[in-house]
Amino acid sequence: GENVEQHPSTLSVQEGDSAVIKCTYSDSASNYFPWYKQELGKRPQLIIDIRSNVGEKKDQRIAVTLNKTAKHFSLHITETQPEDSAVYFCAASVSGGGADGLTFGKGTHLIIQP
Amino acid sequence: KAGVTQTPRYLIKTRGQQVTLSCSPISGHRSVSWYQQTPGQGLQFLFEYFSETQRNKGNFPGRFSGRQFSNSRSEMNVSTLELGDSALYLCASSLDRGQGQPQHFGDGTRLSIL
Numbered sequence: 001g002e003n004v005e006q007h008p009s010t011l012s013v014q015e016g017d018s019a020v021i022k023c024t025y026s027d028s029a030s031n032y033f034p035w036y037k038q039e040l041g042k043r044p045q046l047i048i049d050i051r052s053n054v055g056e057k058k059d060q061r062i063a064v065t066l067n068k069t070a071k072h073f074s075l076h077i078t079e080t081q082p083e084d085s086a087v088y089f090c091a092a093s094v095s096g097g098g099a100d101g102l103t104f105g106k107g108t109h110l111i112i113q114p
Numbered sequence: 115k116a117g118v119t120q121t122p123r124y125l126i127k128t129r130g131q132q133v134t135l136s137c138s139p140i141s142g143h144r145s146v147s148w149y150q151q152t153p154g155q156g157l158q159f160l161f162e163y164f165s166e167t168q169r170n171k172g173n174f175p176g177r178f179s180g181r182q183f184s185n186s187r188s189e190m191n192v193s194t195l196e197l198g199d200s201a202l203y204l205c206a207s208s209l210d211r212g213q214g215q216p217q218h219f220g221d222g223t224r225l226s227i228l
Contacts, residue, residue: 001173034216043118043219044157044204089157095211101147101159101170102217 006105023090118220139207
């Protein structure tokens with residue numbers, strides 16, 4: 001089955017700097033890659049997703065890049081703010097969305113230092 | 115539009131008992147997936163329901179089961195509870211099973227086994 005590796009497990013950046021979280025996946029058939037943000041005690045929230053026919057997607061301060069050849073994708077957060085502090089999860093799916101379940105990475109604890 | 119609703123929010127059970135968790139998806143969403151979240155294993159896919167049928171299943175023992183009703187609401191049942199079943203159980207809904215359908219999570223049910 002699919003295996004998703006996520007790095008780093010903890011990332012501390014100064015407020016205003018950029019943060020990058022990287023994930024690799026094993027199943028070349030995977031074609032949907034969402035990112036979730038989970039604050040302490042709250043539900044995972046979808047912040048951005050990308051499909052295999054797209055190399056990059058942006059939404060304000062957040063961007064995701066996908067390299068299908070290398071089987072890795074990354075989350076980029078620019079101009080980080082204190083409210084960006086949370087655990088971020090990457091995921092991969094073969095059929096895109098709910099049909100076959102998402103395989104998640106172990107998560108990255110992002111700490112924004114004031 | 116109301117989000118995914120899970121009840122109860124907290125449950126305390128003892129070993130050997132059984133438990134039923136409930137999930138109401140976003141209105142109009144027909145696919146419901148269940149995930150287990152633990153500090154050690156992270157987020158793991160349990161199963162997915164669509165049109166009252168289990169369509170996909172993760173790598174969990176048969177003690178974990180579920181069902182979906184005609185209004186898309188879903189229940190998850192765990193029998194013969196073990197200490198290792200202590201976890202946050204998350205439900206996620208998506209509009210359909212087709213490609214590119216993002217999943218949206220509920221707040222989860224935190225199950226503690228004594």
